[in-house]
Every structure is written in structure tokens, then in C-alpha cells.
Amino acid sequence: MKSTRATEEPAWVRRALLTAGLGFLFFFLVLPLAAVFTEALAQGWGLYAAALKEPETLSAIGLTVLIAVVALPFNIAFGVAAAWAVAKFDFKGKSLLLTLIDLPFAVSPVVAGLVFILLFGAQGAFGPWLSAHEIKIIFALPGMILATLFISFPFIARELIPLMQAQGKEEEEAAVSLGASGWQMFWRVTLPNIKWGLLYGVILANARAMGEFGAVSVVSGHIRGETNTLPLHVEILYNEYNAVGAFAAASVLALLALVTLAAKTIVEWRMKKETAMLAATLAPEKT
């Protein structure tokens, strides 16, 4: 019998588990990722580049970026404010507030789109008033931004709350008792402490905002060249049997996903390093 340590599985079990796990990941992650780029380049680089240069694809990319750029500042402000209130203060109804923040993770994107149609659509609660004042929200940019905000706002708050809870409030209290104003305390103490967590949340929220399909699809109206984000454009091209065009647009989103993963990994690595450094400097006085 081969020598195995007591806390290790026999070698054949280990090999079987590795094969099963890596095989599963190969079929469900690697193969789809490879397929996106293979399909996009199936007819050669020339057609791929031409598909990307289509004016409708370009305008879809522009709209996707625009929505994300508008949504992000709101999400950042909400994330920081919610985390500040939840992590540094005690108040009644905190767990209810946390549940509300989690809600968009559990609600179907289609339902998220529908609620805005019920409010602002032609037959919605504010519909008549809006059409009387010639304001378009549904089947227009504002509705798409609202749906994107709904879907993407918890990410930053969810990242910052545990981080700020773990950091406690001693540093901020010290700053205030030494005479710092609220904003000085925020810019000089709080923000430097949470910058990596904030960046992490921004990366996740941005990926979700740019990639959202269901909620935006419901409120967009699918007007080509006008209310078509890149994920929606992928659907249109695919349904027209334009495989190269669909996968060319999809490859842009897949690249975005890969950049997101890389950035996320780098930030995780930085956060770990900083926590380790902090632990090392604190260790002597703690033990």
C-alpha cells in the first residue's frame, strides 16, 4: 500500500475528483469561452472586423457604455452611503434594509423590467402624465438606465458593508476627535481604507450593468440603432441567422468578461496583500 497521509484521500480518489472537477469546468466554462471566439472568427478576420464596424453594432457599443457610465456614479454614491450607515451606526430595521439591498439579486430581471413598465408605461401609473408632458421613459434611454440601476446597485454596497464592519470605527472616531471635518475624515481616512473594496464592487457592478439582458430587454422596445445595447444587439443578429455578426458582438462582451475577471483577480490579490501587511504590523502588540 502506498503511503497516504491521514488527512488525504487515496491517490485514485484524488485523481478521480480532479478529473471530474476539471472535466466539468472544461465542458461548462472553457468550451463555451473558446466557442465564442471560434464562431466570431469562423469566416476570417476580415468579416469579423467588418461585423464590428457595422454602424448599428458601434452605436450599440456606445449605448452600452453610456448607460454604464451614467449608472456607475449613482451606484457608487449609494454603495458608500448605505455601507456608511449600516456598518458604522446602529439603528432599528437594519436587517430589513439589508434584505431590501439584496432584493435585486433574487428578483427575476424580467420582473425588474416589468415594474418600470407598470409605473411609466403607456397604461402605467404615471403614463398619462408623462405622455401629456411628452416625456419618454419606457422604450427610451431613461427606462433602460432605471432598469440597469435596479439590477446593478447592490454590488458595491454588498462589497463595502462587510469590509467597513470589519474595519470598525476607531480610526474615523480618532480623526473626528482630532478635529477633522466630516469630509476630511471621509477623504483622508475612510476612502483610503475602502478603496480596493470599492474598486472591486465597481468592477462587478460595471460587468452586470454592461451585460444585463432581461431587464433592459423588457423596457427597451428594441429600436435598432436607438435603444439597442450590445447584449440586445447580439440577440437581434442571432435571430437573423447572422452568426458571425452575433458572435463578433458577443466576443466584445466576452472580452469585457475576461478583463473583468482579470481586474477582479488583481484587486483580490492586492486586498489580500494589504490585509496580510496590516496583520503583520499589528501582530507584535496583539500577542
Added chain:
Amino acid sequence: MRGKLCKKINRKYPNHQNRFQISLCNLMSIKSRRVLPGFGLALGYTLAYLSLLILLPLGGLILKASELGFGQILDIALGERSLAAFRVTFVASFLAAGVNALFGLIVAWMLVRYTFPGKRLVDALVDLPFALPTAVAGITLATLYAGNGWLGRYLEPLGFKVAYTPAGIVVALTFITLPFVVRTLQPVIEDIETEVEEAAASLGASRFQTFGRIIFPALLPALLTGFTLAFARALGEFGSVIFIAGNLPLVSEIVPLLIIAKLEQYDVLGATALAVVMLAISFGLLLTINLLQWWTANRHKNAGGGKP
């Protein structure tokens, strides 16, 4: 700070649980709360944002549904086409979450305990379904499993038709929810102390007994949390499924798609009824997840504790 002071007062005057004492404690709690600035601004902004973006729209949905009344909502949700859609959605989500519970356990175990080349890359890649837009996942999986696709070409001669059948829904949902179980299990496996496993082994337990009696029970709450998270996400998923499902009413039509179909036929009330049922299910699952996480945290506290 404030708790300590209140305790001190209570200790000093154990029999004076009177109004003065309580109000003194409250006063001090307010005072200590106000050391840091910005509570009013932060909470005010948070509540205003949540009200406009979450409470108002959801309130609108519930108000619209109240035009129907409970009986009519049930009638719509239990109609032939809706009931079939709910069945397909639930069964496919359950199967996908189940597949992920099994393989997620294996993947999380392998990522924490084993070493193999490219491990960090694999670890980073696990989050791909969170980063990849669902529409991209949908068209890619549909192409892979179609009759002439890389996988469909081998599966269809064997009699497994995946694309444009309910099986395709399970495949899409498995992809979309893949990270949940892995990511909830990983930190828990990292926290398991190998001393316990050594103790079990030295007392004569085989590796399988140690896994069954020691490791698996410790992982169970996190595994259930991951399963429920995956299940909840799968129920509402839309973008990836519609490309691969075939979308045949009564056979491979999911509830989110039925909501959109009703909306496109100007059946706003029908769509609202289904959406309210979905929302109620979401709330229920969110509650379950919170309870499971609380269970995980408590179990953790009781089992571990000695970690530096």
C-alpha cells in the same frame, strides 16, 4: 461603549429599572452614536434611493396586482400554460442547482485541498458566468449543443437532444449558476481544521468515514446555502435560457418568458399576476438564504473558534 455604560448603571442600581434609568441609557446611546458624522445624510440618501428604485416600483406592481385580487392571481398562475411554465422552471432550476451542488463540492474541494498546474487560473475562471453577459452564454451554449455544434454533433447520434429541449434549459441554468456553490463552500473548506480529520483518522476512521461523519456535516449548511442561491438565481434567469430552450409553450417555456409573452399581447394584468407570484417566491427564497447563512455562521462559531 454605550452597552458598557448601560450595564454599569444597571449593575449599580439593579432594582431601579425605572423610566429615568432607561431614558438615561437612551440619551447616552444617542450621544455615543453621534461621534461620527454623516449618519443622517447616509441613511437619508440610502432610504431615498431604495424608495425610488425598489419600493415605489415594487409597490406599483403589488398595487396593480391588487386590481386582480388573490383568487384571480391564482387562477392565472394555475392556468394550463402558466402551470406548465412553472413546472419547467422549477424542475430545471432544481436539477441545475443539484448538478452544481455535486460538482461545486468537488471543484471547491479540489481548489482548496489539491495542487495542480494552472490552479489560480482555474480559480479565477470559476467566476466567468458572473462576468459573461447572459445573452452571450445563451447563444454560445445553443451553438455548442445544436445538432451541428461541437457537442451536439456527438450527443445527438446517441439520442441526447439538448438544444431546443428542456434539457437545454438545465444546461444553460447550470452554466449561469455555476459559481454559487463553489464560492460559498471555498471559505468553509479553508476553515476546516485538519486536526479534527487527523483525530478521526487516528481513532481508526477510514477517509470515507471521516468525510461522511466529520467533513460533510460541517459543509452541509454552506452547501445548502449555495444550492438555494443557485436555485433562486435560476428561477428568474431569462437571457441565457431563451436561446437554447426552443420556447415551446407547455414544453420548454419558462415563467419569465411567459411574462414577456403576456406583456407583448398587451395582457398586462396576466403578466403582473405571474410577476407577483415570482416576487413572492423570491422573497421566500431570500428569507431561506438568510436563515441558512445564519445557521452557517452559528455552526461555524460552535465548531471552529480556535483560529488565530
